[in-house]
Amino acid sequence: MTALSRVELLLLFPLVVIPLALLVNDADWGRRFRLAIVACLVGGVVLGPWVIFNSTRFKEPTTMTTATGSALSAASCDEVFYGTLIGYYANCFQGPWPSPKLDESQRDLVPRHTAAEYIKDHLSRIPIVVAARVGRLWGLFKPGQTTAFDWWIEGRGRAPTWIGLFFYYALLPFAGVGLVTLRRRRVPLLPLVAIVIVATFAAAITFGVTRYRAPAEVVIVVAAGVGIDAVWRRSRSRTRSWTSAAPAIE
Numbered sequence: 001m002t003a004l005s006r007v008e009l010l011l012l013f014p015l016v017v018i019p020l021a022l023l024v025n026d027a028d029w030g031r032r033f034r035l036a037i038v039a040c041l042v043g044g045v046v047l048g049p050w051v052i053f054n055s056t057r058f059k060e061p062t063t064m065t066t067a068t069g070s071a072l073s074a075a076s077c078d079e080v081f082y083g084t085l086i087g088y089y090a091n092c093f094q095g096p097w098p099s100p101k102l103d104e105s106q107r108d109l110v111p112r113h114t115a116a117e118y119i120k121d122h123l124s125r126i127p128i129v130v131a132a133r134v135g136r137l138w139g140l141f142k143p144g145q146t147t148a149f150d151w152w153i154e155g156r157g158r159a160p161t162w163i164g165l166f167f168y169y170a171l172l173p174f175a176g177v178g179l180v181t182l183r184r185r186r187v188p189l190l191p192l193v194a195i196v197i198v199a200t201f202a203a204a205i206t207f208g209v210t211r212y213r214a215p216a217e218v219v220i221v222v223a224a225g226v227g228i229d230a231v232w233r234r235s236r237s238r239t240r241s242w243t244s245a246a247p248a249i250e
Contacts, residue, residue, distance in 0.1 A: 003043075004050060007064045008202040009215070013043060015194035023188075060105035069112030075133075075207040076115035081125050087132025087141060088149065089207040092118075134200055136208025139168060150210050168217070171224040178227030192219045 003010045021036035047064075054062040070093075077092030079085045093114060098107040119126070135141025143165060151161040183189060199216040203209070 003047060003064070006202075006215070008198050010064075011198045011201065012194060013040065015197060016191050017043070019190055020188065058105035059103055060109060062105045066104040066108045069108035069110065069115065071206050072115035072119075073111035076118040080207065081122055081129050084145075087129060087134075087136045087208045088146070089209065130204045133203045133206070133208035137200065137203040137210075137213050139165065141208075146208065146210060154209070154211065168220070171220050174225075174227035174231065175220045175223035176227065177230055178223035178225065181226050181230040182223070192223065195219050 003012070017039045018036045021039055022032045024032050024035060027035075051063050054064065054066075058066065073093040074080075074089040075092070077090060079090040079092065080088055093111045096110065098110045100107075132141055136143075136146045139146070147161055147165045150156050151158040179189060179192070182192075196216045196219060199213055203212050206212075
């Protein structure tokens with residue numbers, strides 16, 4: 001179901017669904033493989049109607065979306081490869097504009113090919129640009145500019161945007177503690193880590209924008225909740241131990 005809203009979430013199948021099925025405790029490999037196959041079949045049943053619908057209504061081969069070209073072209077020009085917007089997106093595609101008589105899949109081909117040609121001509125910049133995209137996504141590179149764009153370009157409120165950035169940074173250390181705590185409790189971290197990987201991948205191949213981090217922010221909040229609880233319990237335990245160890249005053 002998640003892949004119907006964001007295509008990159010299809011990666012949850014190889015990153016989460018199949019590994020969890022193959023790592024089931026107290027089951028032989030035959031049953032594990034059957035679980036993996038059934039999970040994939042169920043996913044196919046859910047996605048199948050949409051894929052079939054797209055395959056029959058567009059003239060160009062289309063499975064999940066016709067927005068690939070627009071996403072790639074917005075991240076493939078000098079402004080976002082070399083300029084102050086490095087790692088972000090811009091109005092990179094400047095034509096030739098496809099005919100409005102064409103369907104969406106055909107119109108998407110033109111910016112997609114333009115983006116592909118630009119990327120081929122600037123392959124040496126890819127590592128730097130990808131690093132900038134990922135850095136923007138996680139608030140490690142130009143967080144002030146990216147946050148300003150969140151309310152200026154993305155259309156969010158200024159105050160909520162800056163407050164969100166503050167609490168994002170505030171939750172990160174607790175999220176780290178939470179992940180360590182969950183690991184010590186032998187809770188599988190794969191579903192949580194996979195969402196972080198998917199969000200990072202989406203930014204790496206397109207551009208670093210805060211909304212791409214939204215699925216991973218759920219992980220941050222959950223992990224931070226566990227971390228805050230662990231810190232609170234540890235703090236109370238130390239307080240009690242100090243209290244019990246302190247000499248009584250008569």
